[in-house]
Amino acid sequence: MSVQINLNQPPFSFLDDTQLDWLTSRLDLVFYPAGAVILNEGDASPGLFIIYKGVVEESDQSGEQVFSQYGREDIFDVRAVLESRCKHKYTAIEETLCYLLKAKDFIRLIETSDDFSIYFKTDLGTRQSLVEQRDNSVSEFILARIDEDTIRPPVYVNGQTNLARVATLMHEQKYDAVLVRSGHETGIVTGTDLLKATLMADKGKQDKVADVAQFRLIEVEYGDFLFGALLKMTQHQIERVVVKRDGEIVGLLELMDMLSLFSTHSHVIAMRIEQAKNQQELVVAAKRLDTLIESLAGQGVHVSAIMELITTLNRRLIQRAFEIIFPQRLRNSVCILVLGSEGRGEQILKTDQDNAIILKNEHDREAVKPLLQQLHQALLDFGYPPCPGGVMFINDSWIETTEGWQARVGRWIEASTPDAMMNMAIFMDAEPICGDAQLFYPVKASWQGEDLRTSLALVWFAKQALQFETPLTFLGKIREDHGKVDIKKGGIFPLVHGVRSLAFEHAVDECNTLKRLEILQHKGVLEEDVAQGLRDALLFFIRLRLRQQLEREGENRGLSQQLELDKLRSVDRSLLRHAFHRVKKFKQQLFVHFHMENF
Template sequence: MDSTSGGVPLLSLDAVVIDTETTGLDPRKARVIELAGVRLSGGKLAGDGAFRQLLRPGAEKIPAETTRIHGIDDAMVAQSPTFADVWPDFHRFLGQAMVIGHTVGFDLAILKRECDLAGLPWLRPRTLDTRLLAQIAAPDLAGYTLENLAAWLGVVAAGRHSALGDATTTARVFLALVPKLRDHGIRTVAEAERACLALTSVLDGQAQSGWIEAVEAPARTDAERTLKRFDSYAYRHRNRDIMRVPPVFVESGASVHDTLARLASEKISAVYVAPHAASGGVKAAEAGIVTERDLLRAIARFGAAALDLPVGQIMSRPLTAVPADAFVYRAIGRMNRLKTRHLGVVDETGSVVGALSARDLLRLRAGEAISLGDEIDDAADAPALAVAWAKLPRVAESLLAEGLSGRDIAEVISRELGALTRQAAVIAERIMRERGHGDPPCGYALIVLGSAGRGESLLAMDQDNAVIFEHGEPDGEQDRWFAALGTHVADILHEVGVPYCKGGVMASNAPWRGSVATWKDRVDHWITRSRPADLLSVDIFFDLRAVCGDGGLAVAVRQAAFAAAEGELAFAKLLVEGISIPASLKLFGGIRTEAGRIDLKAAGLFGLVAAARALAIRYHVMDRSTQARLAGVKALVDVSQSDLDALVEAQGVFLDLILSQQVEDIAHGIPPSNTVSVKRLTARDRDRLHAALRAVTAINALTRDLLFRQ
């Protein structure tokens, strides 16, 4: 991703931090006598590659009063090059990177003046100012000098009033500001720019001093607004749509000779290896793979004797696999990263149900955005995860341009949110081991709930996750281990850009983790003994999907929950007890807004999703997505079918409009939300929104009729 893109997270920013020492404080008269810069790479201060150069200010003398500040006098710079000599090298050092400085508007103004004096071209870089960022993070701080900020943030300010020392201190101050800005909801470059631009009195004062604007809101370039188009097939279809079924298995004891014969007869390029005779149910972790190349390498090494070897001796294990219901772009990205030509395809329990080869994917073209999935899977820490995650809005924008619906794109976002959560768990497990807590004490599944489980997440999201582990009591040894894991996962996701759940639905909290037995007891309590107040977050549990660990645990608990809820009409009624659909249409057809926007989640999406979930529980429809749940209910009842169709259409409209608004808001540094500006809608979209808002007015009556229909 372009390091100057507004969507880049501050946590993992590539930038150059600059500082100058000058002959005076008036940028309309002063000259540069020291120029320095240090690099930030992936949100960390680079250990090498700094730039520092003393400069001779032409015939101008360095005033004694400024020498007392920075210690640079005429003798020190007498043999130094001029600005014109050094600028080409410094310009190359800057490249296209974001530039950061403390009161950077002064540095920009004086650099521009030097370029003008030397007859050199000047192109203003994209910049952030630590002085402005600090005022956002701590508006009541006594002062915002570099010394004040360093003391407040616990940063060692070494080499003060030297350009290199101040650039280094500024870099450290910026890094220390990042988590404080995150606490204010500022995570990306564009959000930081927007917040800085609101400090109008500070900016006006700097402008009056002859400084260049420390921050400006850049126009979106054509390259960022109209991204490279790519074939969206890989985002429309799932691995199960193109996989070879069933996969061809041989026993690990089968000979190379017999395996070659099997390849020839089946006209395939690889077989999968099971530890014992099996026709199905082989876990990817237990399986191996032998390809044509493996067989040829064995023959080249052992000669004719290789034909009698068991394939288990030459197989690759464990089998690299992708989920059957993941999108094809995930398989493409994994093959590219691992330089492999074959993948297994697994179901929710981790059992191999199909096979994919490079040949299966050959007809698919993939653009740069394909790499998103495997960049998440390959990330080693939170900053690397943040870099990958920051691509998501641009992928969503590209898919909108390709004509995909909001519902289709929500599935892609949800899959990647699941992958992000999984990788956070992988990193968290490593942290646990490094801190002496060892490996997981038993098998477990990390699950996502709510919209991520349903495949309906958009770009305004927070965490909804839980843990199911094999055995252990509440607050027992296993529970405490998974509490620590859940805390690490929550912290990593929050750092990356998926905020803590305001309702506390996270595995770090006791109500959202437990053994299989604990979860079954918990579900039994919900269904048989709960009051409406007890069920504020319970309903999203029925959307659960495993993203890490033993998916079989999640499948078993979910099936048990649906089985326990079957026929329990009182429980289904409780789930919709608090649904309230506000009157969003005015008497003469106008749309009710607040500050020109309508919250489409509150106006109908929330109630629609909750109603579909309750109906799915009532009719034992095991599908997760709202669309599939309504279709499942429709297949079982012979009334209200047109109303159910209208709700499916309404949900699609809400998702389309919210996502489009979120993409636009993110580009302008506005945190994404579920509100939509009505004025920006086309006439067609306004008509669609009117119809959707009318459709959801029937939810309460429709749900009541269908819940208690015999």
């Protein structure tokens, strides 16, 4: 029989060719007229239904409570097959054709295909991970771990060894770095360190190696993913890390060894940023970031790892521009804050600028403003469009001293108006990235007082999470607007702000939503399954949005929040519907938790 549905997508793409051919041969095409009951509550299901044409409604036995509706290529009722009875009633709303895979055949496939079985028996996060891996054909590098084949055995020297002897040893061993034992400390010295010490400093060949070694080692664990080690190298602007196993050093992991395995060369971009002498060179590096993102996404790198890496590179880009533009005498007179998704570390493609500045002294304002204009222009050149709401450090309303920001936070909380609460939400995600970070900490403390967290302002703050409706119909289907859905308003914002509200209440210090969820779970504020469900939903929303953003052409594609539903496969629509239901349930929990019935 010729099958008229797409079986080259999850979960059927988890089957090998032989299993897929067998599946196709076992499908029957069944017809149901409008109004026909396909399954009744309590029935033993004949098998797995895949809709070819028509609409099927899931309801209670009376038909009064409708749970969901299913359309082309949607699947039902897996649970009935696995649990041997149907919990709900399924009715054809219009003339419907379905492919039926008999229960015994479905069970056979589950027993013979691990991924096929896992997809149907696990949660949203596991399912989307399976889909993501299969979609992107995950590269061997992404799955590779640090092992004996990727590390170099350590070579040690005594801290009293002279520089000439160390240089000779490194040449003989063909190593660019050795470990240095000095008392109870272990450090590292590289060929570059020796060169700088002898040519640029006042060290001679007979000086001790302990005097030039670095004793703050950056470490990774044996067995960790290679990608995680690459991320650490990028974050710390280094070219090697120490590998430990059970607390003992077992080797060194070198950047050049890794680059031979990893074609995206994120560290090369980091080095270009580090070595840039002017803004034009930074612009060249910035323009390579989108290519890097496309490469990482195409290789199947998990979206959370992409977010972390791109956040690291973006912040270093801004820091380097700050160092080029601001003279040394003014760098510690200010603190540059990134806000919004950049502050949370949840930005991938560049969105609009959200930033602010803290002045150490009010009298520095006039000296700093021309420099901020230059930095703002640099961000424009990097690809960050202006913020439509004006949340930028070039505007006077986002420039204050520490005391000024403390007073402003107090006014926002006291006012508790929607605008004030949104300003508070933006500022709560602030992260200091340039200048003197110490200027920010007293400001942050101003919204973490016990009296503020128990005030009515907290309820008004949390209420903002409910301002947009979840895009689900009464029947549980995705509600679209001319074939599109706003993923930020419908899913990302209520989830992020709801978690932010709980973080506000419990004085959670972290900005990142995933880390906030982890802490809230640890504190017992959220049950483990709720926290995990929200984590899975957020990552799915971001991944789906990124996929469609990358398909768009032109600048500022990172600003697009519209998902085109007709471009989604049935498996993605199913996962999206599931994720929206999690957000809807979370909003109901927030309503009860913050006692919003009186507001």
